[in-house]
Amino acid sequence: MTGDLPPRTGKPIQLESVTRRWGETTAVDGLSIHIPEGSFTALLGPSGCGKSTTLRMIAGLENVSEGRVLIGGEDVTGRPSSKRDLSMVFQSYALFPHLSVAENIIFGLKVRRVGRADRDARLARVAGLLGLSTLLERKPGQLSGGQQQRVALGRAIIGEKPICLMDEPLSNLDAKLRHEMRVEIRALQQQLGFTMVYVTHDQVEAITMADQVVLLNEGRLEQAAAPRELYEKPASPFAARFVGTPPMNLFPARAFGRLANAAEHQLGIRPEAMHLQDGGPVTASVRALEYLGADILADCVVGGTAFQVRLPTTKPVVPGQSIDLGFESGALHVFDGQTGRRRDDLVSEYGAQLRS
Amino acid sequence: MTGDLPPRTGKPIQLESVTRRWGETTAVDGLSIHIPEGSFTALLGPSGCGKSTTLRMIAGLENVSEGRVLIGGEDVTGRPSSKRDLSMVFQSYALFPHLSVAENIIFGLKVRRVGRADRDARLARVAGLLGLSTLLERKPGQLSGGQQQRVALGRAIIGEKPICLMDEPLSNLDAKLRHEMRVEIRALQQQLGFTMVYVTHDQVEAITMADQVVLLNEGRLEQAAAPRELYEKPASPFAARFVGTPPMNLFPARAFGRLANAAEHQLGIRPEAMHLQDGGPVTASVRALEYLGADILADCVVGGTAFQVRLPTTKPVVPGQSIDLGFESGALHVFDGQTGRRRDDLVSEYGAQLRS
């Protein structure tokens, strides 16, 4: 994919307490993150939490109300987008309706006067990669939703810029294509070494692709960590429940008979971390079952708190049944009742008490 | 959600060898499907296979090149959309940019002159359901992508029409919200009894929500069946690989040493249907591992054919290792080498041979 250009390395991005307000709405609130060069950073968070806004501020499309944006160590806060040397996939695609697919994709190359031969070669490769080869002459209006999205993707990757921003670039693709694209994008990114900031609502995507996941909530940073850490050591109940499907089960410590006198902490266990274990520490009654293909998701209840467990289809349970569940000791998470912060110091204590 | 109106029951939809062409492109090709009243039908298929086009033909937005569309038993092929009494979520949202969120949602109610009080009550409920209550005065341009999508959803469900068409209505929502929405939509549909045609690329969505899944491929019907059946008895290799993530592994029968003389059939086993089993029938070498959170996806190879297995994180394997895998006999699928059709008659035979 590099064409005749030498592969360029990415640039680091630094946001320093960046804020964006519209009147009374604060979309992004004092956000500070560091995105190392050549890394793949996923922005994750609920709808409306400020992911796109953050991306757009990095791109220079949105004014920064407060704070600074640094790219490659330089303060670019006031620099126009066209001078930031990056590419972007818009959540709304933003395809040029009057240009054909091919022209849309090579738009940036033309702007930069890349030679015709090089341009055509790159176009052919990108189009092949995205399965758009037969559609190059069409206008965006004649494409399906997923095809449009792929064109937007093509426009972003053909430029091989040091920074690439993608806003939910695969949301309208089917699972298979999505998987292929994930692999391709990741391969491309590693090969060319550009810095990727990737907005997604798909956790599998975030977890499988990213070096770093930035979790936002209502415009503020919730946690920035490697995917595995985010999954295994969520910093807050929000992070715990947001990452992982179905979400982590949270119980007030007192929900368990054996912990009736515990402080107001919250205990968390992931549905997939529990398994049927006769005489296991948690005894729950099954309320409902949801068939998921490979597994069954069981809605259970313990001490008045509802939670879910993922069980294999091989061992059937029925609603109304009472089951004993166990979990590995490392699967327990404890969060402070007041601050909401993670309390790893209490894990072994609670684990022991539960099993006692 | 029914307001003061009596709950209306859905209408059945029937497509009779419907075809849609643009010049040389055939987007939908002789498609015949029956969608029973009050059912929840998911349209599934790769990007560009004609899902949206099918939906738009049902809605009357796209001319039918050939064939007929029947709604409630009546031929509506030439009837304008406004007379078809249905609602729709567009893949592109199609929000009215000049109207506020509230006005967008109640657009249809106003058109039908629903009384003010009723309208306001319904709006409040829908907005609450979709988490839009604080955004009602905004214009679509001031919303995030996911918020826009929810407005589109709100506009479609507030009308409580006998038929509701949704084109990837949750694609831009985060996992949590998506899950909630799925539950709400399904509940609403069952409560009001309308007929739902739902395009999605998310199989979990299709499988958990739908009564019937219609799988399209290049404009033609691949399979129409209940989700469980589609997953458990895919009618073709395409269906087998398209449904389920990661896709079903397909092997030429001869890839296995023990079947070296078999006919040119294809054998399929799902990655999650295999498990480590010392001395199991399949001996493969591990190539690479992908961390998925709860599981590990192992890329393996047997007889020159690559395939994937989902393994629990609890039993670690390493690349290069050779592993023995087993599977339940019901997990084997056999497809005819010529026609591609499913050959359930051969399953036990192949199963026995493999295990022998």
Next chain:
Amino acid sequence: QAVDLQFYFPVAVGGKAAETIQGLTDEYAAQNPDVTIDAVYAGSYQDTVAKAITASRGGNPPQLSVILSVDMFTLIDEDLIVPFDDYLTTDEDKKWVDGFYPAFMENSQTGGKTYGIPFQRSTPVLYWNKEAFEAAGLDPEVAPATWDEMVEFGKKLTKKDASGNVTQWGVRIPSSGFPYWLFQGLAIENGAILANAEGNKTNFDDPKVVEALQFLVDLSTEYEIMAPGIVEWGATPKAFFEGQTAMMWTSTGNLTNVRDNAPFKFGVAMLPEKVQRGAPTGGGNFYLFKGASDEQNKAAVKFVQWITAPEQSAKWTIATGYVAPRPETWETETMKAYAADFAPALVARDQLEFAKAELSTYQNQRVTGIFNDALAAVITGKKDAATALKEAQAEADKILAEYR
């Protein structure tokens, strides 16, 4: 039962005129309850003809209208007007017709019939800046009386600045829009008559006309006392006020304007003579339109007689600067007082003695259009006078042939 009259009038000298006409008609209506007069302002002269013809063709003609005197032949040709004679039956009436200045009647009668009654009539005169005369060492009270004097004075009056750009011209004879009118002054002074009384023959190629035109061109090219090229009519008074020119030829219709706005003492004189004094007349006449009932026509004639009567005419003249068309008007006390106060007003009247009919033929606008184009071509140096006028004459002949 009252007789209804509709009366179109144009305005060519600013707001006062419309007011005065309106006032006069109101006054008449008050005095004559048996007539209602609807005086309709109809724009410029051009607009008025357009309106009158459109309305007539639409079957809705006015009974009376003031239109350019030179349009008489056109209106006859269009069969839109009727002569006054049918309604001027008594001796008194006939005497009344003879009571207008003959120069004005030349454009009002043809074929022995009276089609127009002079009303808002004018004639061009020469205005001069007394202070500029004084500065140039000329007697500020004496205007040039002949062409030669005009040239001589003009040379003295033409001033240049250090870089050779002219800051004050000697004379200004505007030539935009309707150059034939002022040129006609020159032509008449040179003894030429541009068209016959029947309106079907022109004399554009008369050597006297050629000579007059050559003189006009020479003012700029040879004597260099007038700005070259087409000289704008509308900006002429302003140029005079601004000291851009020391003398100007323009209509008596400007008298009020000049009196009000000239920031210096000025004089008004007759146009200078060559072989004779001379000037064209100009302005509008009353016409009676076809399609009215006898009663209406009679009432209209009565109204015309009233409004041209001395008292009314005096008011009108004083308000607008138009030349009162009947000598008797000048005998009224009002006019005498006015003239005593503002002597220049008399110059135009006195010049009428030498004035001739304004160029007017059948298909008048077209013929004068041809003539105007020829004049413009010569003034801008695109053609020489003789050829241009010869060509113009040939074209005019072609058009007028069918009227002979």
Next chain:
Amino acid sequence: MRGLVFRREWITGWLLLLPALVFLFAFTHIPAVTTILNSFFSTPRGRRQAKFIGLDNYERMIGDPVFWKVLWNNLWFALGTIPVSVALAIVMALWVNEKLLGRSFVRMAYFTPTVLPLIAVANIWLFFYTPGFGLFDQITGFLFGWPATNYLGDPDTALNAIIVVTVWKEAGFFMIFYLAALQSIPVNLKEAAQIEGAGRWTIFRRITFPLLMPTTLFVCVNAVINSFRLVDHIFILTDGGPDNASALLLFYIYEVAFRFWETAYGATLTVALLILLSLLAISQFFFFDRKVHYK
């Protein structure tokens, strides 16, 4: 079935058009047909009825040097006004659509030609052009010491002087439509282009301008037509002179029809103008409409 639907759409279309067409026919087309018919007759004058004279009027037109002169003038005029005014209109619209210092004032300035009646404005331009004390001469005299220039009175400059006034009028007029059209261009397209490194000019050339094409088509068709229609100011500024140097076709038609009252010949010239404009404007429309990207 389907035929029925199509017919319903037809009927709706026709019904929507009906009110407008009634008025168009009553006040434009039927009178226009009368005009065309008139061109085959002689001008009725008073007692002489109009009589059928076939193509005589057209022959006369072919032989009329003034006609050819004004036609050439008009073509030159069109060439001088259309490109400049359309280009200026776009530039002006882009400017006042941006965040610009004192945008309200600038916008109002560009709008003045539309608000002020052309006749009145023509008088003002008359002053600007007046030799000696006119504004232009005052300025050029003051700055460069140039002598007085008779812009309107010289056949070589008269038409150009008219062109300047027309450009002034037209650019401000078309600016309004471009300004309105600019509002419907989605911002995110500009953003996408910016991201791709496109500067102002590239964004304009590759994005804004193509998306403005529907308006440009409208403006160009109107510019062509206006270059044959805008004559009001000529009456004041030059009255077509000197020697028809600044007369345009429509001006000549007015002269023939409303000064000379040669209605038949006027009709003939009108027919010529209509044919010319149809060729230039309507065919321009149908040719380009297919190429314009609307949505």
Next chain:
Amino acid sequence: MSGLATNLDRFLNVFAAWALALIWVLPLAYAVWTAFHPAAYEARFELFAPLTLENFVKAWDAAPFARYFLNTFILVTMILAGQFILCTLAAYAFARFAFPGRNILFALVLLQLLVMPDILMVENYQTMRLLHLVDTIPAIALPYVASGFGIFLLRQTFMTVPKELDEAARIEGASFLTVLWKVYIPLAKPTYLAYGLVSVSHHWNNFLWPLIVTNSVETRPVTVGLSVFSAIDSGVEWSVINAATLMTSGPLLLAFLLFQRQFVQSFMRAGIK
């Protein structure tokens, strides 16, 4: 570096825009200058020239302007309402309906752009007489209510409205007129504004046809009053003409100042992917 270039670029743009604006406003500025100064200062631009309102007084007294303003107001309202309705319906038909004869009919509409209404004055006068409308305000208005210009303009605008919005409205059960009313018209608002201002300006300033088809003070528009000053026989009196022009165009300028902000609306086209 690049910041400097951008600033220079911006500066040049502002400079050019202002330079052009100053040229463009020159006639208006001159009109204001002369209107508020005595005639002697028509061609002399001295900072401390005495100010006067006399020109306005003179202009106002020259005609019954109060009545003329009322008439003009009624006239333009009538024309504008008619044009908006007729042109909207027709443009909608051309933009979004397929029917036989569409091209021919559109050519007929374009033809109206070509035909100068003044040329048809005599015929139209006859029509008005047949309708007994001579000397009424509707007579001035009628020939202009179906405007080819407006139909063409609105068609171009409607064509750029995203089809999805039309579709979404139809799905919601909106009839074609509701779609027009609730989708096309609001989205074309800037165009309506532009057209409205242009049309009002044009008919506010129209002269010849009103002059010919009306006779009485009760029906005539301000231009007729204004025309009194464009006298031929006397020279041009710029100060009075310009005062009169400012007086008659004043409401238009005011309307523009009020509406100009509305031109810039930024909501457009979000909400569609």
